[in-house]
Amino acid sequence: MGPASLDFVNVIKRYGAVTAVDNVSFRCEAGSLTTLLGPSGCGKTTTLRMIAGLELASEGQILIDGRDVTHLSAAERDVTMVFQSYALFPHMNVLENVMYGPRSSGIGKEQSAEMAREKLGLLGLAGFDTRLPSELSGGQQQRVAVARALVLEPSILLFDEPLSNLDARLRRKVREDIRALQKDLGLTVVYVTHDQEEALAVSDEVIVMSNARIAQKASPRELWEAPANLFVADFIGDANVVDGTITALDGDVATLELDGARASAPARGLVKGPVKVAIRPDALKVMRDTGDGSSGIAGTIGTASYLGKYMEYEIRTALGDLFVTAPADAGECGVGDDVRLTPKGHGIAVIPE
Amino acid sequence: MIDRFPVFVTAAGLLCPAVLAFHADDPAGLAGVLAAGHVVPALAALVFAATGAASLAGATRAGALVGAFGSLLALALVIIAGFLPALATAIGLAAGEIARPLGPGAAVMAGALVALFAGSIARFGAFRNDRFVSVSVITIGALVVLFVFWPVVRMLSEAFYGESDVAARVFIDRLLQGDIWSLACLWSTARCGVAPNTVILGILAAFFSTSLALGLALIAVRTNVRFPRAFDALAILPIITPPFVIGLALIVLFGRTGIITTAMWDLFGIPRSRWLYGLPGVLLAQVLSQVPLSFLILVGALKALSPTLEEAAQTLRATRTRILMTVTLPLLLPAIANTYLLAFVESLADFGNPLVLGGNFEVLSTKIFFAVVGAQHEPGRAAVLAMVLLAFTLAAFVLQMRLLGKTSFVTVSGKGDSGVPTELPKGLPAGLWGIIVPWIALTVAVYTIVLIGGFVKDIGRFDMTPTLDHLRTGFLVEWTDNGLFWAGSAWDSFWTTVLVSAAAAPLTTIIGLLTAYVLARQHFRGRRSLEFLTMLSFAIPGTVIGVAYILAFNVPPVEITGTGFILIACFVFRNMPVGVRAGIAALSQIDPSLDEASATLRASTGRTLVAVVLPLMKPAIVATLVFSFVHAMTAVSAIIFLVTARYNMATAYIVGRVEAGEYSLAIAYCAFMIVFMIAAIATIRLVVGEARLGRRGSGEIVSGGN
Known part of the structure; x- marks a missing residue:
């Protein structure tokens, strides 16, 4: 059937008095990888389960390839899923697990086995047919789960936090494998994670969710460079959100005043006056205050932690406590030092809301 | 695509009644009752035919619509014809189909109607469109209502029927009869009513069985004694033992001519008596049969206790006794209460032991039995007694459910709970053994009697000639x-x-x-x-x-x-x-x-x-x-x-x-x-x-x- 687009139109999901997903609309293009990102309880998993048909929407419409599937059950939708726990059937071996989908669809035993072997081969699992899931490593189990979800060549493939049960070293490789597979096969994939780095690394588009609503839907770069609101700025990349003022506008570029320091950032349609500003932890240069009246935001080091690759500082300023990272070179500062912070020229954005 | 389910249900709903007898007292099948002008089967047959035809024609939604409303109407008529004769006559059902005993044909037809109804409403969004769930839930619900709910309701209503009139007065009179509630035994030699008897027996049986089981569990889990694997058989013993076997064995041991009674007379001159027949005997038998189950529950609870809690108490300078009293037992309390209530309910429901050993000591379950099968045959009275018994057990049951809902603080987090449980206070194991050893001896004696009693000439008179x-x-x-x-x-x-x-x-x-x-x-x-x-x-x-x-x-x-x-x-x-x-x-x-x-x-x-x-x-x-x-x-x-x-x-x-x-x-x-x-x-x-x-x-x- 090939990859399909996915549309959510004003979808609401209620559990009694609780609204888990509140009036959500978005579109995923055919052949793209879209990530649902957000803190736990934000509604991302419920959204994913509504795509699968494991939960039925209370209101609104869900369209796959333009066809209304809102009221179809999971078994009736052309959508498969890789579960967080993999959900491999423990009483079936690898081949039986992967054959399960075709067999349920009424395809004969031999043809099902052939389809299963093809996908197992694709995932590098040829020869594992008769192993039980309990006899496989975590990474192998996950590939079986992917093979099982792929064997029906679904319109949409879903991943529910697929990396959370893997150890840290394996995660990067598996995440690259998933992205490569998605691109090679041209799959439409919806992917749920709470890890922003993972989301930025694999996605064509990221949907950030907060409190049952979509906070922003954008490409990874746009999300980082132009957060739509305070939540996204804070959630993606731990930005410091401070009060600033737009003092001048030059076309699309705004000049910002931040407690004595000057910075420039895309204006994003804002006018002169007070504004919320997101400052990335690596956007400020930290220098000891030599008392010569130099420019920059004045501050005092509250805490300093050595993390090998860089230093993390908590710096008390008139703008509030700022979280700042700096290279761990010889010029590092100690607790109680007075410092000046100067914008480096990137990593500062105004927030429209 | 043709929806096969309605077609299948239709076939079952039409073919089975065609060959099986529709009424239990008449071999005629569906054709026979239709010829006799019966309305209900005619309507049901019509519904089946219409649904089946619609499904075969591919009109799934139309078929489901007919199936849902038609089967609901037909089922309502089945209920009216069966249970509400006055209403059935009023709406003009044939006299021959009102309050008739239903046969296998009608049973299959009614079952098919239920399935058709459940399957049809699933087409319209009920049970999240899941027909399997819909049919399962509604069928189970219908069966449980028919075989659990309806009999109990019927019994309760019987309590209000008198010889001539139906009135609350009849019920009150029966309920307040002196032999049910009398508490005379508490201050005089007169006998108590059955209700106090039952409750007193239940309280005592629950107390003794829980205490013994707790002692056994502490010994089994918290001392170095390794019970042999055969102890696992305890799990199976109570359920494979017919309920009055223990009572029988006790008679053989302690009855007037029992083995031990005779030995006591011969050796110590203790006169023979009938002490066993009454509260003591029933209590002994109930405790004997309840202890294994209570033991298993308490062992499970004791094993689930996190040893780290006791270790924490140790580091806080608590003595062994203090740990037992302030940490272990309070944490076990929900399990103990649960065991207690379970034993209480079991004692209330027990029929075999009071029947065999009760003598003049009457409890509700035996009283109910004799009210039904005895010479007086008073179903109304039996119903009232049954209501009293039901009220007691339901109260205990509700209490138990509440307690179980609050046991969450016993649950263990699952991680890092290795540790060594604290030893029992000195002297306690010895004391427990003092009670438990005679108990185990008695249990072994009882089961020995059961195993060999059938193979000797007359175990009741201690004639041990094998036969x-x-x-x-x-x-x-x-x-x-x-x-x-x-x-x-x-x-x-x-x-x-x-x-x-x-x-x-x-x-x-x-x-x-x-x-x-x-x-x-x-x-x-x-x-x-x-x-x-x-x-x-x-x-x-x-x-x-x-x-x-x-x-x-x-x-x-x-x-x-x-x-x-x-x-x-x-x-x-x-x-x-x-x-x-x-x-x-x-x-x-x-x-x-x-x-x-x-x-x-x-x-x-x-x-x-x-x-x-x-x-x-x-x-x-x-x-x-x-x-x-x-x-x-x-x-x-x-x-x-x-x-x-x-x-x-x-x-x-x-x-x-x-x-x-x-x-x-x-x-x-x-x-x-x-x-x-x-x-x-x-x-x-x-x-x-x-x-x-x-x-x-x-x-x-x-x-x-x-």
């Missing part, structure tokens, strides 16, 4: 020209029992586990009501169910008293809650995403159940099969009301032998049953298999794929 006479009387098999001849007097009741139990066990398992699945894994409106109804039958004492069944099923439309079917129905719906509990416990161990994975891989709910859930639930299947089979074989309280000369059950037969004073034959029969049940359990395990997740079938599929 097979008793076994021969009951279980003689002769080889004649016509093949085997089951000459023994016990064979009839034995085979009936085996057949009824064997029929009930798989049905109980199917309906119990299916209920567990929909309760645990599906969300639908009315889930709590269904859960309550299934658990209700768990709380109802067997005697109450027995009375309720004869009152409800002695009259049309479901007139099944005296048939084997009423015995099977009684067992299925009494034991079903055990299947539900076992199933829910097993399902909580199975990751729900396995079901969901199956659903996203195009499997229907039915296929998911068969291919994924059931194979993982094997231990629950085995447990439920074993329990329901064995419990059906040993049950006495409910079925003693339901047996007939034709369908006599083993336990009823044994009670008869006890009443006739033939203890040896009764004991031989019990021993025979115990051996048979052990063999049956082994067979079930062998056939269904153990729960191992082996490499079953893998080789076959590999070769099939090549």
